Amino acid sequence: MHTPHSHDTLQSKQYAKLSDCYYRLGDWNALSRLVSVVPVGMTSEKDPALLLLLDLAQKLEAVGVHQVMYMIHVLEVRIEE
DSSP states (O other): OOOOOHHHHHHHHEEEEEEHHHHTTOHHHHHHGGTSSSSOOOOOOOOOTTTHHHHHHHHHHTTTTTTTTHHHHHHHHHOOO
8 A cells, every 4th residue: 555655755765764654554565565675784763773674574573474584584685695
C-alpha cells in the first residue's frame, strides 16, 4: 500500500521515515521490501549507532515476521561485497 505521502518519501530516499510509517501502519510486506533498497551502512535517524537494515530487522522481529533471518543474511552478504 503506497499512499501519496509514502511514495514521495520513497522517492526522496527517506527510508528511516518510511520504515516508521510502514511499521505504524502495520504494512509488514512493504517494510520487508525496504531491505532491498536501503543502502548498506545507512544509519537510523533515531539512533545513529544503529544501522537502518538492523532497525528494520528488529521491527519485523517484534511483530513476528519470520523473514528476519533472511534479512540479516542479505545484510551480511551485502556488507561482504
